[in-house]
Each structure stands twice: as structure tokens, then as C-alpha cells.
Amino acid sequence: MLRIHGIPRSRAFRCIWAAEEAGLPYEVVPIGFASGFKLERPLAINPNNKIPALEDGDLVLFESLAINLHIAKKAGAPLMPSGDDESRVLQWTLWTATEVEAHVLRWGYNTYLKPPAERVPAEASAGKEALDLRLAVLEGELAKRPFLLGEAFTIADLNLACVLYAARANGYDLARFPKVVAWIDACLDRPAARRARALREG
Amino acid sequence: MLRIHGIPRSRAFRCIWAAEEAGLPYEVVPIGFASGFKLERPLAINPNNKIPALEDGDLVLFESLAINLHIAKKAGAPLMPSGDDESRVLQWTLWTATEVEAHVLRWGYNTYLKPPAERVPAEASAGKEALDLRLAVLEGELAKRPFLLGEAFTIADLNLACVLYAARANGYDLARFPKVVAWIDACLDRPAARRARALREG
CATH class of the missing domain: 3.40.30.10 (Glutaredoxin)
Known part of the structure; x- marks a missing residue:
């Protein structure tokens, strides 16, 4: 257990x-x-x-x-594939940690997490600007295949989607990234996610 | 190759x-x-x-x-152990990415990486304060065993030591953390590291 x-x-x-x-x-x-x-x-x-x-x-x-x-x-x-695909899972998970979550937090703290008086709009903007650059990379990858590694949902998708989930739920505008929107919808609509x-x- | x-x-x-x-x-x-x-x-x-x-x-x-x-x-x-120890390797590698590297960079950019005119001393101090909190956690762990997982050097040690390496080489003061100093010395003195x-x- x-x-x-x-x-x-x-x-x-x-x-x-x-x-x-x-x-x-x-x-x-x-x-x-x-x-x-x-x-x-x-x-x-x-x-x-x-x-x-x-x-x-x-x-x-x-x-x-x-x-x-x-x-x-x-x-x-398929949740955790083996061989080279396991290395790709680790790559996308580290990418989530180093390239995505810090910017999600910089935006989020200054948008909805901190008390209103402590929020710094310039920090929220800087977080959004940095995150949008990474979302553009993700958009390009998801134009080639439905999930990060290919046809199957893996823990790499879960690890990235769960970091973007709270941002999206709190109003982060993803409209410029339709492939990202379709992918995150597919992730969050899975029975386990529900x-x-x-x-x-x- | x-x-x-x-x-x-x-x-x-x-x-x-x-x-x-x-x-x-x-x-x-x-x-x-x-x-x-x-x-x-x-x-x-x-x-x-x-x-x-x-x-x-x-x-x-x-x-x-x-x-x-x-x-x-x-x-x-022993570089990459299996089973539960592999999960511990992944844990320390993610910890390096989420708890250490961002603070190393915040300190480093404002200490030696950016041109002097662009450095913000308050940012360097905030990075050092945050990193010191994590180094205190590391000090406590390394009081229990010589390397992150136990007696043997693993890729978890390499991944953390390589992130701290540049900070230390550029003057980050580790004197408050003697176990961390002994550990990083042991890592950097390995023949492969040399x-x-x-x-x-x-």
C-alpha cells in the first residue's frame, strides 16, 4: 500500500x-x-x-x-516504458522541473497564490513571458505526435500536465498554443485523472 | 560512441x-x-x-x-543502482533541479555571471539565503552517510556535485557545511572528475 x-x-x-x-x-x-x-x-x-x-x-x-x-x-x-524511451521520460521530467515549474510558480505566486498586496505584476509578466517561450517549444513537439513520447500517454505527460494544471485552472492563457490545449485536455480527461x-x- | x-x-x-x-x-x-x-x-x-x-x-x-x-x-x-536505490537516485536528481540549481543560478548570475552593472546584490543575497537552507538539509543527510545513497558514489552525487561545483569555484562560502565540503571534495577528486x-x- x-x-x-x-x-x-x-x-x-x-x-x-x-x-x-x-x-x-x-x-x-x-x-x-x-x-x-x-x-x-x-x-x-x-x-x-x-x-x-x-x-x-x-x-x-x-x-x-x-x-x-x-x-x-x-x-x-506503457506508463513507464523501457530502454531509450525511459531516458526520454526522464528528459521530459527534468525539462518540466528546470524549464517549466519555476516559471509557472513565478507567474502563479504573483497572480493568485500570494496575498494581493504582495503580488508584483512585473514578476507575473516575467514568469508568463518565460513560460510562453517553453510552451512554444512544447507546441512544436506536440505538432509531431499526440503525447510527449509518441502515441501513448506516459508518466512524462502526467508530470508535465500536472505542473501546468494549476496554472491553467487559475486563468493562464494557453490560447496561442492549441496543440498544448488539446494535449492537456486529453491528459486531464483520462479516467485516472478524473x-x-x-x-x-x- | x-x-x-x-x-x-x-x-x-x-x-x-x-x-x-x-x-x-x-x-x-x-x-x-x-x-x-x-x-x-x-x-x-x-x-x-x-x-x-x-x-x-x-x-x-x-x-x-x-x-x-x-x-x-x-x-x-554502482553508478546507477537498481530497484529502490534507482528511485532514490531520481529523487536526489529532481531535488537538485528543483531545490538547488535555481538558487545557485540566482546567486551566480548576480555574483559573477552577469556583467557587473547588471548584478543586483539583493538578488545574490536572496539566492544565497535560499541555497543555504537546502545546504543545511544536505549537511544533515551527509552526517548519516558519506554519499547521498550510502557508501557508494552514484550518479545522484555527480548530478548534485556538478551543480554546486561552479558556485564553489566562484567563491560560494560553504564553511558552515563541513560535511558538504568533505563530500564535494570526495566527488571532485575522483579520477573521472579530474x-x-x-x-x-x-
Whole structure:
């Protein structure tokens, strides 16, 4: 039984979605935020004191995208393909971490996450400008194939879509990127995604 | 034969080090920077137009840390262990990307990378403050074991050490973190690291 620490309205959502895609039994240990994005209580199993964290037997993991790679490995193909395609999954997951999430957060903190008085419009604009450059790259890739690796949805799609999900839900304008919109719709409409979203949005 | 695109005085250094650790034959296709951190010529094999990129037969990869995971997988254990330890490698590599590199860059751009007139001291301080918090976590982990996963050096150590390497070489003060200093010394003194560093520093 996977134990996912973190409320569904946090990055733990990503891991819940992954567990649903993998078809693995899991339980959610709810721990959320106090004011200022601090945890409401310490999470001793993660030295970073952040959510999510995963317990899988004796294994304890942090970093949401790495947790998802672990869950996908347990499920195997097509969620986690092997050989060169596994390397492509890792490439897109690192791309999500280095090229996408920082800009999503820079936009998001200054658009809806921070209290209105603390938001800096110039920071929100800079985040959007940087993210749009990366979305243009993604648009070009998704013009060649429906999912990041080809015809099949993999954990690489999940890891990228879950980072873009909150931005889109909070009004990020994707209209310039129709292939991205079609792809994220396809990801979020999957039965496993709908089950995970019901825990978060319901 | 691995083909690593990028000069050794770029993130391609990381992949050169990984290839040296893996004991795999490689060649470096030198491509560097024009002014403003733009590439001196387009790199068509990477849709992000960045270095490094890897060609391994028909496989083309971007993202330096993902390239290194691919190279390590080819070598196998101990550089890339299997099972739960592989998941731990992925965890520390994602931690490097999300918790470390952004802060290293925020400090570095405002300390030595940008032209002096463009540097913002408050940004350098904010980067250092954030990075020090993460280094304190790392210090605690390295008090328990010599390398990130245990007794053996793995690609997780390489991926983190290569991100901290440039900061340290450019004067980042690590004195508060003696376990981190001992660990980074152990990483950078490895024969493979010395061969890679000779290409960059020599």
C-alpha cells in the first residue's frame, strides 16, 4: 500500500493521479498548509519538511516528480516504458522541473497564490513571458505526435500536465498554443485523472 | 560512441564527467556561447536550442541531468543502482533541479555571471539565503552517510556535485557545511572528475 502524505490540494495531487494511473492501492495521509505555505505540522519523514512524501514499505521518497517516476516504474509500460524511451521520460521530467515549474510558480505566486498586496505584476509578466517561450517549444513537439513520447500517454505527460494544471485552472492563457490545449485536455480527461481531480476539486 | 554537444565550460561538463565515470567512449562537439548566454550557432537537434545535448546512436536527449541518468543506466551499478536505490537516485536528481540549481543560478548570475552593472546584490543575497537552507538539509543527510545513497558514489552525487561545483569555484562560502565540503571534495577528486575538470579548467 502506497502512503501519500499531503492533501489533494497540494503537489500530492500529482502522486494521487500517478497512483490512479498505475492502478496501485494507495492511501492519502492528509497534511496541509498553515499560513505562508508552511506545513500545518512537521513531516518528519521528509528532511525538507515538504509535501508530498511517499512511503512504499521501507522506502521513503520526496520530490513529487520522482515519486511519480517510482510509481510508474512499478506499473511498467506503457506508463513507464523501457530502454531509450525511459531516458526520454526522464528528459521530459527534468525539462518540466528546470524549464517549466519555476516559471509557472513565478507567474502563479504573483497572480493568485500570494496575498494581493504582495503580488508584483512585473514578476507575473516575467514568469508568463518565460513560460510562453517553453510552451512554444512544447507546441512544436506536440505538432509531431499526440503525447510527449509518441502515441501513448506516459508518466512524462502526467508530470508535465500536472505542473501546468494549476496554472491553467487559475486563468493562464494557453490560447496561442492549441496543440498544448488539446494535449492537456486529453491528459486531464483520462479516467485516472478524473478520479484524482475529484479528490482535489470536489 | 556518445556525442556530447557543448564546450566543457558549459553544463556539457556534467555529461563529460558522467561519461568518464561510466567508462564509455565519447566525443565532444564543441559549441559555446556568443554574448548574453546565447549559443554561437543554432543546435538543431535540441528544440530548446541549448547545450548540452547528447546523441547516442538514434537517441537524442537534452537536459544535462537526464543525459547523465541515461549514461549511468548504460554503465549500471554502482553508478546507477537498481530497484529502490534507482528511485532514490531520481529523487536526489529532481531535488537538485528543483531545490538547488535555481538558487545557485540566482546567486551566480548576480555574483559573477552577469556583467557587473547588471548584478543586483539583493538578488545574490536572496539566492544565497535560499541555497543555504537546502545546504543545511544536505549537511544533515551527509552526517548519516558519506554519499547521498550510502557508501557508494552514484550518479545522484555527480548530478548534485556538478551543480554546486561552479558556485564553489566562484567563491560560494560553504564553511558552515563541513560535511558538504568533505563530500564535494570526495566527488571532485575522483579520477573521472579530474579528467573532466582538466578539459574545463586546463
